[in-house]
Amino acid sequence: MNSLYVHFPFCKKRCFYCDFYSTTYGHDVMAAYVQALEKELRNRQYIKGTRVHTIFIGGGTPSLLPSKLLKELFCTIGRHFTIEQDAEITIEANPDDVTSEWLKGVAETPVNRISMGAQTFNDKLLGLIGRRHDGRQTVDAVSACREAGLRNISLDLIYGLPEQTMDDWRSDVETALGLNITHLSAYSLTFEEGTRLEAMRRKGLVREADEELSRAMYDFLLSETKRAGFLHYEISNFALPGYHSRHNSSYWEGVPYLGLGAGAHSYDGQRCRRANLPDIKAYIASAGDVPHETEVLSxxxxxxxxxxxxxxxxxxxxxxxxxxxxxxxxxxxxxxxxxxxxxxxxxxxxxxxxxxxxxxxxxxxxxxx
Ligand code: SF4
The missing domain is CATH 1.10.10 (Arc Repressor Mutant, subunit A)
Structure with missing residues (x-):
């Protein structure tokens, strides 16, 4: 096993476009959840002390984890695995969670990479998709990370948002690249079944971007990232040389990974996949014997x-x-x-x-x- 993924399925509020598994439970449930992660690890089959090259704390919104629980989580990981000295250790963050207090907590863990959900810097569009931060907060959060010594920063952007113009997108890409980030992920908006945005589309309240505009946006993204020295290493991912996401690359290269937490997926690198049930309450109640499904690939x-x-x-x-x-x-x-x-x-x-x-x-x- 090379890579470890920990799913933290808690969000302060649900974004309108998102179909990831997460809930809006409070602090007590988070503490019980972190304890349940330890219990899951004790029950999972892997070799104790296995060296891990990448760790990704994803969600949901792991930046909601109070420092004490984040430290506890890394103590748990440290008890079960040997973290390689040059390991890539990423945590996903929402810009408005990146306070000096939060950064102080992160500095007491081995985290060395931040993946931040900017989505757009345009406040009107952020409101339209139900994000809880504004564009200024993202700019400030990136600077604060850098000042705190976290220099490996990835931003996520979305293009093809309802009402987003080519000028809006130009401004988003230019702003992102102007922040001295090392990595950029840019996804075209999809209207996922069951999301609030899809319901709004059905009611005619928002419209999908037309294909020609989406293409022009992607074209602009390609040319600007290239101009800024980024390598286009996956359809939606761009990185300065040496800064590609080693964790995500391991998914694309079929490397074995262990996924912990409610809704997390694992792969043994051969042909066996495992998916933990996306249910926080059942996860905590399972005392480590986590309800899951396994699939043996033909x-x-x-x-x-x-x-x-x-x-x-x-x-x-x-x-x-x-x-x-x-x-x-x-x-x-x-x-x-x-x-x-x-x-x-x-x-x-x-x-x-x-x-x-x-x-x-x-x-x-x-x-x-
Ligand atoms: S996009 Fe991120 S912050 Fe928003 S609901 Fe989904 S997981 Fe939570």
């Missing part, structure tokens, strides 16, 4: 995952890692896309071209079995 499912994850990355699909039959199938399905220059084949890898990125979902589904 050969076709393994192939499909390989295609789906690798093709999203700049490295592409390493054809020599496929069986001869799978390679032949993959290349035959890729042929029309190669001839339309949506894919390229070089140095034993199949990769999306810039034009191919815009239809990547269709291409991936064509290559799958």
């Amino acid at each position: 050969d076709d499912e393994l192939y499909n995952e390989f295609i789906m994850t690798r093709l999203r990355t700049a490295k592409g699909i390493p054809l020599d890692e496929l069986t001869p039959e799978a390679r032949e199938y993959c290349l035959s399905m890729a042929a029309p896309h190669l001839s339309h220059q949506l894919l390229t084949q070089s140095e034993g890898h199949l990769r999306l071209t810039k034009e191919g990125i815009f239809t990547s979902n269709d291409i991936i589904s064509d290559l799958m079995k």
Whole structure:
């Protein structure tokens, strides 16, 4: 096992577009939850003392964790694993949680990377998607992190927001890149079933961005990140050299990882996946014997995952890692896309071209079995 993910499914309030598992319970439940993480670890199968190269505390909103509980969490991790000296240790944060008090608490843990949900710097748009911070707070939070010695900072942005214009997006990208961050993730808004934003769309209160505008926004993102020296290493991810997310890359490269917490997923690096039930109360009540589902992937499912994850990355699909039959199938399905220059084949890898990125979902589904 290489990577450890800890899911912290608590939020102060729900953003309108979000379909991640999280709830708005209070402090007492958080304390019980952190204790339950220790119990889960005692029950999970792994080799005590295993070296971990990356740790990701994600959510939900882990920046809501009081310092005492955050320290307790890292004590738990330290009791069970050996954290590599150069490990990448990320915590997700909401900009308005990044106070000097919070940063003081973080400094007492091994956290060395912050992933902050900016989404946009435009206050009107932030209100429209139900975020609880404003643009100024994100700018201040990034400076505060840097002053506190946390220099490896990633921001998340969303494009294609309702009412977002090309000028709004230009300003978001320029503001983000002007903050001396090391990593940028930018996702196109999706209207997920069951979210408040999707309900608003159905009622005609908001509209999806048109495809042409979304493309223009993505194009601008590509050119500006390139100009700023960022490498485009995955469809939605950009990093200064040496600052790609090692944790997320391990997901895309099929490296084994252990996921702890309600709703967390794990993978053994072979063909077994495990998903903990997304239910905080059941998680805490389970006393470590966490309700979960396991799935053993068939050969076709393994192939499909390989295609789906690798093709999203700049490295592409390493054809020599496929069986001869799978390679032949993959290349035959890729042929029309190669001839339309949506894919390229070089140095034993199949990769999306810039034009191919815009239809990547269709291409991936064509290559799958
Ligand atoms: S986007 Fe983040 S902060 Fe907002 S509801 Fe989802 S998990 Fe919580």
